[in-house]
Amino acid sequence: MLIVYPTRGEAGFLRERALEQTSWRGRERLVGPDWQALELGLGKANAAMTLGAFLEAHPEVHRVLLVGVAGAYPGAGLRAGDVVLAAQEIQADLGTVGGLEALGMPALELDARRYYNHLPADPLWTSQLHALLGLTPRPFLTRDAVSETHEEAAELERRWGAAVENMEGAAVAQTALWFGLPWAEVRAVSNLAGVRDKTRWDLPGALEALARSLEPLL
Numbered sequence: 001m002l003i004v005y006p007t008r009g010e011a012g013f014l015r016e017r018a019l020e021q022t023s024w025r026g027r028e029r030l031v032g033p034d035w036q037a038l039e040l041g042l043g044k045a046n047a048a049m050t051l052g053a054f055l056e057a058h059p060e061v062h063r064v065l066l067v068g069v070a071g072a073y074p075g076a077g078l079r080a081g082d083v084v085l086a087a088q089e090i091q092a093d094l095g096t097v098g099g100l101e102a103l104g105m106p107a108l109e110l111d112a113r114r115y116y117n118h119l120p121a122d123p124l125w126t127s128q129l130h131a132l133l134g135l136t137p138r139p140f141l142t143r144d145a146v147s148e149t150h151e152e153a154a155e156l157e158r159r160w161g162a163a164v165e166n167m168e169g170a171a172v173a174q175t176a177l178w179f180g181l182p183w184a185e186v187r188a189v190s191n192l193a194g195v196r197d198k199t200r201w202d203l204p205g206a207l208e209a210l211a212r213s214l215e216p217l218l
């Protein structure tokens, strides 16, 4: 299993369990007993670029798990420290404000299936993770620009029906789908989406909860 994470700050619990810490094209790479982990960088371009290049060079990878922190949308009923599993990733800043279908062009076409803004997580692996980790799958939303106000976050939640916001998920999803690999995603809530003041985030609490919830996998 390849575990990917956007920033080094999100991978402390993996580093603690790693047998080896190296670097791959300037990105941190960790090797565990039966997993390896790779830093992606912030945002969709970094995520797709790094994961695509790594998968091309590492055909031994059979599945991809994205882990990290996320902002919870106001109506999602989530608090800092809650851990969520992705049912799908929604790429919310591709195409028109309402999405890509208005342009009549999919982001990805595989085996006659067209993917516009919605990228489903692997159903089998996600249901296994649901059973193993006790997490209920929820819709995740990805955009390069983070929500900066409560109103912006509430509008995105209303339009797309997502529970949490992040900056890399859809890129990892699209890359994994293109490589024909199952992908899944687990994130811990560090903040309310729309809140940019980091003193109101709980990064340590989120990272502790993420580490605890992924224990059965490591």
Ligand SMILES: O=C(O)c1cccc(C(=O)CC[C@H]2O[C@@H](n3cnc4c(=O)[nH]cnc43)[C@H](O)[C@@H]2O)c1
Pocket: 006, 007, 008, 009, 010, 042, 043, 068, 069, 070, 071, 072, 146, 147, 165, 166, 167, 168, 190, 191, 192, 193, 194, 195, 203
């Ligand atoms: O400053 C630190 O110590 C630190 C440690 C771990 C992570 C960070 C981050 O800043 C994580 C950035 C990462 O988190 C996702 N994220 C978190 N909240 C939101 C949000 O409200 N909207 C969008 N993305 C969010 C995102 O995927 C970033 O890549 C700092």
